[in-house]
Amino acid sequence: MTVDAPAPISTLKDLKAALQLAIGLELSTIPVYLTALYSLKEGHNTDVAVAIRSVVMEEMLHMTLAANVLNALGEVPCTAPVDFQSRRNLSPIPAYPLESPLVSGIGKLDLRPLTPEAVAGFVRIEHPLHGAAELADIPLSSSGYRTIGQFYNAIDHALGDRTVCPDDAFEPLRQVPGSAYYGGAGRVIEVTDRETARQAVRTILDQGEGLPEEYLHEPAKKVTDADRLGSGWQMYSHYARFREIQTGRRFRTDQLAEDPPAGAMLLVDYSAVHPALSVPRNFHTLGSSEAAALDAFDLAYSELVDDVYLAFARRPRQVSSPPVADPGRDRPTLQPAVHGMYALKIRAITLMRTPNPAAPGRTLCPRFAYVPPGGDRDKLVQDVATMRGLHR
Incomplete structure (x- = not known):
């Protein structure tokens, strides 16, 4: 069945907006994967943890690549909403549960511990057609894109079109260096x-969610030189890694990505997982120790997101509005943000060991709720300080 192609990105303004949203699209999967990773009880599911952690770090790479392209076009990555084509006020920062404003095929993104349902969601995200048999089987929403691959291909085509993106649009400023990752x-x-610029976008396409449909007919463990780590690990596609977790088997080297893995066993113990359950931000009352812990996590996460965007902008100032380019200033790196992610793990594990008062037998779950700088952030800071004082 013939499927109408999405409307092309036809202006430089829309190309820049698409790249802002691409950074947010990559960010949107990270809390989903981190929630499952942090739910693993210590000493269990070690191979699963390695696989999920590696995917998270590569999503960070994809954010960085999109940010470098945006920077090179003279636009600073920021958390503020953007207008893209006919859609207005699209936020690049995810709020969960999330229905993607861009890609209908990935469905709803929820925060949940490692469960068979969660892993099935990971596989759907990373599948070239998001689990559908054909592109036409994916309902087309107002987003205009059925798959992540369609979205990134639209960006790639716009970058290659000199009427959309002229040669003089490129300003090689504020680049995050390779040493930052x-x-x-x-x-x-x-x-x-x-x-x-196109090389950066194609790296995102080849490594992660934007894989072409033809990938399914290629070897599952296809590895390029860029996928080989110094430790000896070979990082094949995100889809193949999550399929191995889903089936509890490794791919053999002679298998195609469309095949069910039939190699060595991969131990996945769903009983060795904290039974976390996500609850909305308004479920608590002031004075609750659970509320204090959840709000403190949201504050730490919000500051981490700011650190990431500040590193992308290469300037230490507020990210809710784009700063003016100044290549001569001291430039922060991504390393504080990466370290902040590891610090966030301690808070998440503490939450997942805390009984959930809204659901007997379950524990708290990180909300990964970003609160932008300004009045709401100031209130969150004050609430966290107040609750800490009450529970000393």
Whole structure:
């Protein structure tokens, strides 16, 4: 069945907006994967943890690549909503449960511990057609894109079109260097021109959710030089890694990605997982120790997101409105944000060991609720300080 192609990105303004949203699209999967990762009880599911952690780090790489392309076009990555084509006020920052404003095929993104349902969701996200047999089987929402691959291909085509993106649009400023990234496969590409911009976008397409449908007919354990780590690990596609977790089996080297894994056993123990359950931000009352812990996590997460965007902007100032370019200033790196992610793990594990008063037999779950700088952030800071004082 013939499927109408999405409307092309036809202006430089929309291309920049698409890249802002691409950064947010990559960010949107990270809390979903981290919630499952943090739910694993210590000493269990070690191979599962390695696989999920590696994917998270590569999603960070994809955010960085999209940010470098945006920076090279003279636009600073920021958390403020954008207008894209006919859609207005689209936030690049996810709020869960999330229905993607861009891609209808990925469905709803929920925060949940490692369960068979959660892993099935991971596989759906990373599948070239998001689990559908054909592109036409994916309902087309107002987003205009059925798959992540369609969205990134639209960006790639716009970058290659000189009427949309002229040669003089590129300003190789504020590039996050390769030394700022570690912990996963791939490398940061510093974008200086059209060729390196398209190379960065194609890296995202090849490594993660934007894989073409043809990938399913290729070897599941297809590995490039960029996918080989110094430790000896070979990081094949996100889809293949999650299929192995889903089935509890490794892919054999002679298998295709569309095949069910039939190699060595991969131990996945769903009983060795904290039974976390996500609750809305308004479920608590002031004075609750559970509320204090949840709010403190949201504050730490909000500050972490700010750190990431500040590193992308290469300037230490507020990110809710784009700063003016100043390549001569001291430039922060991504390392504080990466370290902040590990610090966030301690808070998350503490939450997941805390009984959930809204659901007997379950524990608290991180909400990964981003609160933008301003009045709401100030109130959150005050609430956290007040609750800490009450529960000393």
